[in-house]
Amino acid sequence: MVVVQRKELTLAERLYLPEVLRGLSLTFRKFFEKPITRQYPEQPLPTDEVTRGQPRLVVKDDGNIACVSCGMCEIACPAYAITIDGGETDRMIEREPKKFEIDMLRCILCGFCEEACPKDAIFMSNELELADYTRAGLVYDIEKLKRPKSALQKRIDYVYRLNNRWRSKQ
Amino acid sequence: MEDFVKELPVWVLWVAKVAIIFGGLVATAALMSLAERKVSAWMQYRHGPNRVGPFGLLQPLADGIKFIFKEELIPAGANKFLFRLAPALAAIPAMMTIAVIPIGTIQIGETKIPFSIAQVDLGIMYMLALGGLSVYGAILGGWASNSKYSLLGGLRASAQMISYELTLILSILVVVALSGSLDLGAIVEAQRVNGLWNVFTPFGALAFVLFTIASFAETNRHPFDFAECEPELVGGFHTEYSAMRFALFFLGEYCAMTVMACLNTTLFFGGPSVPFWANAPWYVGILAFLIKAGFFLFLFIWVRWTLPRFRFDQLMRLGWKVALPIALANLLVVGAWVAFSTKGS
Numbered sequence: 278m279v280v281v282q283r284k285e286l287t288l289a290e291r292l293y294l295p296e297v298l299r300g301l302s303l304t305f306r307k308f309f310e311k312p313i314t315r316q317y318p319e320q321p322l323p324t325d326e327v328t329r330g331q332p333r334l335v336v337k338d339d340g341n342i343a344c345v346s347c348g349m350c351e352i353a354c355p356a357y358a359i360t361i362d363g364g365e366t367d368r369m370i371e372r373e374p375k376k377f378e379i380d381m382l383r384c385i386l387c388g389f390c391e392e393a394c395p396k397d398a399i400f401m402s403n404e405l406e407l408a409d410y411t412r413a414g415l416v417y418d419i420e421k422l423k424r425p426k427s428a429l430q431k432r433i434d435y436v437y438r439l440n441n442r443w444r445s446k447q
Numbered sequence: 448m449e450d451f452v453k454e455l456p457v458w459v460l461w462v463a464k465v466a467i468i469f470g471g472l473v474a475t476a477a478l479m480s481l482a483e484r485k486v487s488a489w490m491q492y493r494h495g496p497n498r499v500g501p502f503g504l505l506q507p508l509a510d511g512i513k514f515i516f517k518e519e520l521i522p523a524g525a526n527k528f529l530f531r532l533a534p535a536l537a538a539i540p541a542m543m544t545i546a547v548i549p550i551g552t553i554q555i556g557e558t559k560i561p562f563s564i565a566q567v568d569l570g571i572m573y574m575l576a577l578g579g580l581s582v583y584g585a586i587l588g589g590w591a592s593n594s595k596y597s598l599l600g601g602l603r604a605s606a607q608m609i610s611y612e613l614t615l616i617l618s619i620l621v622v623v624a625l626s627g628s629l630d631l632g633a634i635v636e637a638q639r640v641n642g643l644w645n646v647f648t649p650f651g652a653l654a655f656v657l658f659t660i661a662s663f664a665e666t667n668r669h670p671f672d673f674a675e676c677e678p679e680l681v682g683g684f685h686t687e688y689s690a691m692r693f694a695l696f697f698l699g700e701y702c703a704m705t706v707m708a709c710l711n712t713t714l715f716f717g718g719p720s721v722p723f724w725a726n727a728p729w730y731v732g733i734l735a736f737l738i739k740a741g742f743f744l745f746l747f748i749w750v751r752w753t754l755p756r757f758r759f760d761q762l763m764r765l766g767w768k769v770a771l772p773i774a775l776a777n778l779l780v781v782g783a784w785v786a787f788s789t790k791g792s
Contacts, residue, residue: 303753304490304752307490308486310492311492
């Protein structure tokens with residue numbers, strides 16, 4: 278059993294008014310200190326290469342997306358958020374997605390698609406904001422998912438670095 | 448300009464003064480709701496409302512529009528007549544008491560116009576009588592809601608207001624004894640003539656402390672906000688209120704605070720008189736009044752965001768066993784001093 282010994286209050290404390298003045302002086306000093314709140318929409322959160330935001334498709338420097346619609350990410354996705362319809366193309370890779378949809382309402386931002394992709398075609402961007410007025414608007418198609426490679430370069434480098442470290446331990 | 452003012456019918460001046468002072472009171476009350484949030488935010492390292500207008504200055508307007516357009520609910524089993532009456536009873540007496548506060552004197556040429564709605568010989572009695580009515584708003588609002596939390600809140604509010612009204616009146620009586628008048632204008636004039644604000648006299652200082660404490664309790668402000676007491680009573684006597692009627696309770700509270708701040712200024716800080724500048728121009732006097740009253744309004748907010756709420760028995764003990772005896776003894780000593788001092792004739 279713990280016996281809590283209560284401290285005897287001094288006369289000044291029992292009079293209460295001096296303590297009130299002490300409290301008032303404290304709050305008055307804090308009154309002039311700088312607010313620490315982040316003004317969110319104007320001051321967005323800082324992101325880093327480690328930030329695992331929403332998945333985005335890489336657009337290579339020649340203007341085509343890197344995806345070959347192999348379906349690995351679709352299978353890896355634990356939330357069944359990705360839907361791919363493949364088709365043929367005249368380019369060397371012969372196959373490209375005719376439809377590539379990510380239902381952002383289902384996506385749990387786990388990054389499995391990034392890990393599964395054999396063609397470095399899908400990466401987790403640093404985009405975090407997700408809002409729309411309709412559910413349909415949050416099912417992103419290819420056009421909404423396309424990002425130039427330069428925008429994702431930091432994340433791509435980071436993933437390569439991570440993978441190389443893992444390989445060197447084998 | 449002077450001739451023009453002299454030739455105006457009396458009622459024009461009345462209407463103008465009522466419009467300015469009453470409008471100023473309501474505007475102050477509205478701005479206080481913003482000031483409360485801003486000051487509390489700054490004391491807690493936050494920014495406070497800053498989305499509506501520059502620095503959030505239009506926030507009270509946005510709140511007002513929201514309140515007007517919200518749906519109004521009246522609980523089943525409520526006494527509809529009293530339920531609708533109570534917010535008015537809470538707001539109107541608080542607004543009416545501003546009428547006798549002498550804010551200063553407007554001087555145009557040689558014509559002096561007292562800047563207060565009414566110059567009543569029994570100004571303090573008028574204030575106390577109307578101030579006493581504000582209990583009805585709380586108790587009727589609590590009772591008519593047909594809710595146990597509201598009823599408890601109303602009961603607490605009325606018990607607290609009645610308890611602290613004694614201390615409030617006794618500390619005002621000290622000032623009345625010192626000045627020898629119940630007219631607020633005469634009290635200000637006495638302080639100006641003596642060149643000594645009542646707060647700097649020994650009895651006046653004690654009365655000032657008691658008056659300030661009692662005014663916090665009278666207006667149901669922290670640390671005595673037992674009428675609301677969110678953790679225990681949901682929202683106190685206005686739990687069941689919504690939309691503009693709910694806002695009226697708040698308007699009444701902020702108006703009562705404003706009037707108390709003005710009364711504190713008038714009774715203890717010489718109203719519009721400026722220290723070390725006996726012949727200050729009239730606009731400096733009014734400015735001085737507004738600054739002093741503004742400080743007390745700030746004090747209301749400042750204390751709210753500093754002190755925790757008392758327990759109800761502590762409140763009653765402080766009211767009846769500490770504040771009331773001290774106020775009584777103070778009045779007794781002042782009475783004896785005034786009666787036996789040589790200046791009495």
